[in-house]
Amino acid sequence: MVTLLLKRLLGLLLTLLVASALIFFVLDLLPGDPARFILGVNATPETVAALRTQMGLDAPPLARFLTWLFGMVRGDFGLSYTQRAPVAALIAERLWVSLPLTLFAMLLSVVVGLPIGILAARHQGRATDTALMTLAQLAIAIPNFWFGMLLVLLFAITWKLLPPGGFIPWGENFWAAARALVLPGIALALPQAAILARVMRTALVDVQTMDFIRTARAKGMTRGQAVWRHGVRNALLPVLTILGLQFAFLVAGAVIVENVFYLPGLGRLIFTAIGERDLVLVRGAVIVLVVGVTATMFLVDIAYALVDPRLRSRGAQ
Amino acid sequence: MTTETTALSGRPSLLRHPGLLIGVLGTAAFAMLALVSLFWVPYPIERIAIAERFLAPSAAHWLGTDSFGRDMLSLLMSGTLTSLFVAVIAVAIGAGIGVPLGLLAASWAGPAEWLALRLSDFLFAFPAVITAILLTALFGPGAINAMIAIGIFNIPVFARVARGGALNIRVLDFIGAARLAGLGPWSIATRHLLPNIAGLVIVQATIQLSLGILAEAGLSYIGLGTQPPATSLGLMLRDAQSLFLLQPSLTYVPGLAVVLIVISLNLAGDGLRDALDPRLRRVDAGRAA
Numbered sequence: 273m274v275t276l277l278l279k280r281l282l283g284l285l286l287t288l289l290v291a292s293a294l295i296f297f298v299l300d301l302l303p304g305d306p307a308r309f310i311l312g313v314n315a316t317p318e319t320v321a322a323l324r325t326q327m328g329l330d331a332p333p334l335a336r337f338l339t340w341l342f343g344m345v346r347g348d349f350g351l352s353y354t355q356r357a358p359v360a361a362l363i364a365e366r367l368w369v370s371l372p373l374t375l376f377a378m379l380l381s382v383v384v385g386l387p388i389g390i391l392a393a394r395h396q397g398r399a400t401d402t403a404l405m406t407l408a409q410l411a412i413a414i415p416n417f418w419f420g421m422l423l424v425l426l427f428a429i430t431w432k433l434l435p436p437g438g439f440i441p442w443g444e445n446f447w448a449a450a451r452a453l454v455l456p457g458i459a460l461a462l463p464q465a466a467i468l469a470r471v472m473r474t475a476l477v478d479v480q481t482m483d484f485i486r487t488a489r490a491k492g493m494t495r496g497q498a499v500w501r502h503g504v505r506n507a508l509l510p511v512l513t514i515l516g517l518q519f520a521f522l523v524a525g526a527v528i529v530e531n532v533f534y535l536p537g538l539g540r541l542i543f544t545a546i547g548e549r550d551l552v553l554v555r556g557a558v559i560v561l562v563v564g565v566t567a568t569m570f571l572v573d574i575a576y577a578l579v580d581p582r583l584r585s586r587g588a589q
Numbered sequence: 590m591t592t593e594t595t596a597l598s599g600r601p602s603l604l605r606h607p608g609l610l611i612g613v614l615g616t617a618a619f620a621m622l623a624l625v626s627l628f629w630v631p632y633p634i635e636r637i638a639i640a641e642r643f644l645a646p647s648a649a650h651w652l653g654t655d656s657f658g659r660d661m662l663s664l665l666m667s668g669t670l671t672s673l674f675v676a677v678i679a680v681a682i683g684a685g686i687g688v689p690l691g692l693l694a695a696s697w698a699g700p701a702e703w704l705a706l707r708l709s710d711f712l713f714a715f716p717a718v719i720t721a722i723l724l725t726a727l728f729g730p731g732a733i734n735a736m737i738a739i740g741i742f743n744i745p746v747f748a749r750v751a752r753g754g755a756l757n758i759r760v761l762d763f764i765g766a767a768r769l770a771g772l773g774p775w776s777i778a779t780r781h782l783l784p785n786i787a788g789l790v791i792v793q794a795t796i797q798l799s800l801g802i803l804a805e806a807g808l809s810y811i812g813l814g815t816q817p818p819a820t821s822l823g824l825m826l827r828d829a830q831s832l833f834l835l836q837p838s839l840t841y842v843p844g845l846a847v848v849l850i851v852i853s854l855n856l857a858g859d860g861l862r863d864a865l866d867p868r869l870r871r872v873d874a875g876r877a878a
Contacts, residue, residue: 287711298723413799413851415806418826418844421833429834436834517713524716528807532830543811546726554726558719566714
C-alpha cells in the first residue's frame with residue numbers, strides 16, 4: 273500500500289512538473305511585453321528596460337521558470353500586471369466561489385445519481401428502469417449552461433424562489449451566498465448525476481450475474497440483501513473512476529456555468545485576464561485548475577486501492 | 590423478455606435496436622440540415638434587419654428571427670454545420686493520435702508502453718476548457734482553438750479504448766499464430782489488432798462526437814470558440830444570453846438542437862455497442878425490446 277502511494281505520488285508530482293513547464297513556456301510565447309503594457313505606449317525605452325530588469329524579465333526562460341515554480345511552492349504566484357495585486361490572493365478570493373460550487377455539484381450528483389442507478393438496476397428491464405434511463409439520456413444531452421438559463425427562468429423569474437445571479441460574499445451574508453450557488457450547482461450537477469446513474473446501473477446489472485451474488489442468495493439472503501451487501505460495493509469501482517473524471521468536468525463546467533449566473537469565480541477571473549493579456553494571472557489560474565484535476569485523479573487512484581484489495585497487492589509488487 | 594428476443598432475432602440488426610435506428614435517423618437529419626446550408630439557406634446569416642427582430646415563427650421565418658432580425662432557421666442550419674464540423678475534426682484528431690498511441694502501448698511492452706500511458710494520463714489533466722484558455726491566450730479566440738482543444742481532450746480517451754481492446758485480442762490464438770508466422774509488432778498491430786478494435790473505436794467516436802457538440806457549445810458560449818460572423822449552436826446561445834430574460838425563446842432553438850443531436854448520437858453509439866457486443870445484447874435485451 274505504501275509502495276503504491278509513493279508511486280502514485282511520484283506520478284502526480286511528475287505530471288504537475290511537466291504541466292507547469294508546458295503552461296509556462298506556452299504562455300511565454302505570448303506576444304507583447306508586460307513591462308511596456310504597464311508603463312503605456314509613451315514610456316521611454318530606458319524606463320521599460322529598467323522595469324523589465326526589476327520584474328525579472330531579463331533572466332533566461334529556464335531561470336524565470338524555476339523562479340516561478342519555487343515561488344508557487346511557497347505560495348507566491350507572482351504579481352498580476354493589471355490588477356496590481358498578488359495572483360495568489362486574487363485566485364484565493366475566487367476559489368471561495370468556485371470550490372464550494374464544484375463540491376456542492378459533486379455532492380448533489382452523487383446523492384441524486386447513485387440511488388437512481390441502484391433503483392433502475394433493481395427494476396432492470398421494467399418500466400421504472402426504462403423511464404429513469406430515458407430521463408438520464410435526456411439529462412446527459414442538455415448543455416449545463418442552457419439548463420442553467422432554464423432554471424433561472426423557472427425558479428428566479430416565474431417562481432421568484434432563488435436569485436437569478438450575482439454573488440454576495442460569504443462573510444457579508446452566508447445564506448445569501450449559499451442561495452446564490454443553488455441554481456448553478458443544480459445546473460452543473462444534472463449531466464453528471466445522469467452519467468453516474470447510468471454507470472451505477474450498468475455496474476450493478478453486471479455484478480448481479482456474478483457467482484458471489486448467487487452464493488449469497490444460496491446462503492439465504494434475499495435478493496435485495498445480496499445486492500446491497502455484496503453488489504453495491506463491487507459496483508462502486510467503476511463509479512469511482514467516473515467520479516474522478518467528473519471532477520475535471522465539473523471544474524471545466526463551473527468555468528462555463530459561472531457566466532450564466534454572473535458568479536465571480538475562477539472562470540471569470542481567467543477571461544478578464546485573457547482579455548487584458550495578464551499572463552501571470554492566466555498561468556496562475558490555469559495551474560490551479562490543473563492541480564485540482566490531477567490531485568483528484570490521485571485521490572481516486574488511492575480510493576480505488578482502498579476499495580479493491582487486489583489492486584493494493586498489485587501495486588506492492 | 591426471452592420470447593420477444595427470440596421472436597426478433599431473425600430480423601436485421603437495425604430493427605432489433607430501435608434506439609440505433611432513431612439515433613442514426615436523427616443524426617442523419619441534422620447532418621442533412623447542416624450540409625444543405627453549404628448550398629442554400631432561407632436567408633443569408635449576415636443579413637441584419639432590425640425592423641424584423643424578435644419575429645414569432647411564421648411562413649416567412651419558420652423559427653422566427655433573433656435580436657438582429659436574422660432568420661433563426663438559417664442560423665440553425667449554419668450553426669449545426671459549424672458545431673458538427675468542430676466535433677468531427679476533434680474526433681479525427683483524438684482518434685488519429687489516440688488509437689496509434691493505444692496500439693503502441695499494447696504492442697510494445699516496456700518503456701514505449703510506459704511513455705504512452707503516462708502521456709495519455711497527462712493529457713487527462715487538461716480538460717478542453719483549460720486547453721482552450723491556453724490556446725486563446727496565445728492565438729486569440731476562434732473555432733480552430735475549439736477543435737484542437739476538444740481534440741486533445743479526445744486523445745487519451747481513444748488511447749485507452751484502443752489499448753484495452755488490443756490487450757483483450759492480443760491473448761487470442763490467432764495473434765500467436767501471426768507471431769509464429771514471423772509478423773513483427775507493427776504488422777500485427779495494423780493487420781490484426783486494428784481491424785478487430787475498429788468496432789470499439791467507432792462506438793467511442795460516436796460518443797466523443799456527442800461530447801464534442803456539447804464542448805463546442807460550451808466553449809463558444811464563453812467566447813473561446815466560433816466567432817462572428819460565423820455561427821454555431823454555442824454562439825447562438827451566447828447571442829441569446831444577454832436577452833434571455835426578455836426573449837427566452839431565442840435560447841430554445843439552439844438549445845433544443847444541441848439536445849436532439851446529442852441524444853441521437855448517444856442512441857446511435859449505445860445501439861452500435863449493443864449490436865456489436867453479443868454479451869451486452871443479452872443483458873440489455875429487455876430494454877432494447
